[in-house]
Amino acid sequence: MVERAAGALSLPDDWPAGPEASLALTRMGSFDWDLASGLCHLDETALRVLGLGPDDYDGRRESLTARMPPAEAARLDAKVASVLKDGSEDYGVYFRFRHGDGALRWTHTQGHVQRDDTGRPLRIIGIVREATEELADSAARTEADAARRRQTGVVESTTAALAHARTVQDVIDVLRDVHGLEHFGAASLVMGLLEAGGRIHLVAEGPQEAYIPGTRYTHVDDAYPMSEVVRTLAPLFIESREDFAASYPILWPHLDTLDIKAAAYLPLIAQARPIGALGLLYSDRTGFSAEERDVLVALGSSIAQSVQRAVLYDQEHDLAEGLQQAMLPRRIPEVPGAQIAVRYRSARMGRDIGGDWYDIIPLPGGRVGAVIGDVQGHDTDAAAVMGQLRIVLRAYAAEGHTPATVMARASVFLHELDTDRFATCMYAEADLSTGVVQVVRAGHVDPLLRDTDGSCRRIPVEGGLPLGLSAEFGRLEYPVSTVELDPGQTLLLYTDGLVEQPGFDLDHGMQQLTSLVRGGPRDLQRLADRLCEVVDERGGDDDVAILLLRRQGAVTPQTGGRLQQHVAQSDPEALVSARHMVRSAVRAWGAGRRTDEIELAADELITNALLHTDGGAIVTARVLSGEVRRLRVEVEDRSSALPRRRDAGESGVSGRGLLLVDRLADTWGVESRGTGKCVWCEFRVGDRPGADRPGADRPGADRADDG
Incomplete structure (x- = not known):
């Protein structure tokens, strides 16, 4: 062929x-x-x-x-x-x-x-x-492949870093990072976000000297490259100094001093609409290859998705933070005789909002209520429940209920709400004239007490179930613990976000907090700031509320002091607490040599109520102001049977209680209180000679001989 x-x-x-x-x-x-x-x-x-x-x-x-x-x-x-x-x-x-x-x-x-x-x-x-030319071509191809891999790696690494960015500032930090700029090959960057009315807000420029005065806010119709890409939705590549100077004569004189030779401006587009623009400025190159342009466009798309997510997060955060702040007290009232510092820090992970709260409640008779609590969950529902719970706690305390009753009623309220949330809480009612603090705890962490010398210790407080759960399980008993707060001492209430850390138990966190408070500043506000700094440095997924209450000194209000304690019939600890309350009040109110008499008389009245009635008793100690200061002890129970003074006989083991009260007190009596009664006794604690002697100047008309 x-x-x-x-x-x-x-x-x-x-x-x-x-x-x-x-x-x-x-x-x-x-x-x-x-x-x-x-x-x-x-x-x-x-x-x-x-x-x-x-x-x-x-x-x-x-x-x-x-x-x-x-x-x-x-x-x-x-x-x-x-x-x-x-x-x-x-x-x-x-x-x-x-x-x-x-x-x-x-x-x-x-x-x-x-x-x-x-x-x-x-x-x-x-x-x-x-083979020289062959290998040279192969090396060039290898280098080109390596360059493509590097560019792809830049997109992948930047996308991975942006995946952890929650806020717009996080996105800016990723892009403005020095190593990030090196990966992009850029000398500096600018980023603007589109706002209402076509305004572009410059939110990032880096490094610092890249900022051009007068460009913080521009408009989409302005003759700027960022405005152009937002307006046209197309990327813009400026390949030389001459191109920059001819296209943007207003902007170029400012960039000329920065040694800028080229730039790439990328529109940030999310869901088919512009949300801003990103500019990368180069000082060591001219021109962009087709592959480089494709990589930069892909990078801009990835950044746009992160920016949109961050913008939505910031908007949600602002809304949540506004709700949280609206639920917290707008201001802390001035409380005579006390220094108070409060702080709230939102979580650094998660939704940035929770149910932590604090409150200060001024009460009659020189008393003040301090509340710290935490509603389960980290969302707007938790904040809403927190706001309602804070209001009812404040209302119950202002009505004059005892701390245990305040906590029990709040638990019933939360249980009856249309919610599955529960809450931990601590309520401390302090009489600043005596320093006696009655503390009730509902599943919350124990408080700390800082002494005047800076030493700090944990105060174990017996507690009940969290609010909501105690009502659900029918266990509404909340024991009351009594703490003496001397002038200069500070009571620290806080939520568990301050002490709970991943990988550590609660005791470890308590030890760290105790050490931190011990070495912290003396000034109360600075101490609160220091605790918040530690929270900010540590981060975490739980918010934190802090309340510091320092007693400045013994303050006797014009209406006199008042302390109250509930004593359950089968609760010996409450009986001890009531005795401690009376003793602290007597000493603080200056009863002088009559201290033992008042304590003994009060103990007899309390014991008599517990032995001869079916329920518990409410013990109240107060100062009655007037021409002569008097200290009054009241024991209220739910029995309508009136006490009778009688002779116990030589072998009797009971019947001497009212005889002792009669001999010790200046006056005593019985009053009907609805379904029950109140047995009371009074002691003069004035300064005039003889005023503190038993039986001195006793008005017999005020004495109840029986019933």
Whole structure:
């Protein structure tokens, strides 16, 4: 077929070309290496490939390897030896060969091993060819591939970093990071967010010297590159200083001093609408390849999604924070005789809103109520429940209920709400004239007490179930613990976010907090700030509320002091607490030598109520102001049976209580109180001589002989 076609056409005499001509034209030379003699023949083309003249080569292979770097000659010899040994027929190797002008050039050799019938190698024949340009092209492709991988890596790493950014400021921090700018290859960046009315707010510029005065707020219709990309929704690539100066003459004079040579402005588009623009400014390049443009557009898309998510988060956070602040007290009232500091810190993870709250409730008689609490959950529902619970606690306390009753009623209220939330809480009612603090705890963490010398200790407080749960399970008993707060001492109430840390138990957190308070500033506001700084540094997924109450000194209000304690019939600890309350009040109110008498009389009235009635008792101690100061102790119970004074006899074990009260008190009596009664006694605690003696100037008309 080939011969017939050749006869029909006029072809050159040397057609088809022989293999020697083809090899020569493609700069491939041949060699024939006789292994027995060691001689290696190179044809004319092979000599040219190696940069050798006819007189430069003596036919010995050692003369060739002498022109190769020793390491590459050894590598070539090892390759050939391996092929001869393992029975292979072919091999190929790249190596560098020194030409006559002294330059090293890359060469590639490919050989075929011929063997006898026994497999013994006889000769190697093959080709050598120029490979410098081939490897240069390969290196360029490798570098281009590496550059593409780096650019793709920039997008991937930036996207991964942005995945952890929750707020707009977090996004800015990721983009403005020095290493981030290095990855982008940019000298500085700017970012603007689109606001209502077409206004663009510049929210980021970096480094600091990149800011241009007058560009903090611009409009989409202005002659700025950022305005243009927001207006057109298309990326803008400025490839030279001349291009920048001609296109944006208003902006360029400011950038000229920053050594900016090129820029890429990317629209930030989310859900098919513009939300802003990002500008990357370069000082060491001109022009952008097609691949670089594609990478930057992909980067802008990733950044836009993060910015939109962050904007929505910031809006939700602002709403939640506004709700949280609305639910907390707008201001803390001035309380005579006390210093107060309160703080609230939202969580640094999660929804940034929770149910933590504090409150200060001024009460009659120089008393003050301090509340700290935490509603379960971290969302707007928790904040809403918190607000309602704070209001009812304040109302119950203002109505004059005892701390235990305040807590029990609040628990019933929360249980009856249409919610599945519960709350921990602590309520402390302090009489600043006596320093006596009655504390009730509902599943909350114990308070701390800081002394005047800076020492700090945990105050174990017996408690009940959290609010809501105690009502659900019918366990509304809340024991009342009494703490004496001396002038200068500070009571610290807080929520568990201050002491709970991942990986550590509560005791560890309490120890750390105790140590922190012990070494903290003396000033109350500075101490509160220091606690918040620790919370900010640590971060976490729970919000924190803090209330510090320091007693400044003994303050006696004009209406007199008042303390009240509920004593359950089967609660010996409450009885001890009531005795402690009376003792603290007597000492603080200056009863002088009558202290023991008042304590004994009060103890008799309390014991009598617990022994002879079916329920508990409410003990109240108060100062009655007037011409002569008097201290009054009241014991109220739910029994309508009136007490009777009688002679116990020599062998009687009871009946002496009212006789003792009659002998010790200046006056005593009984009053009906609805379904129950109140037995009371009074003692003069004035300063005039004889006023504190038993029986001095007792008005007999005020005494109740029976009932």
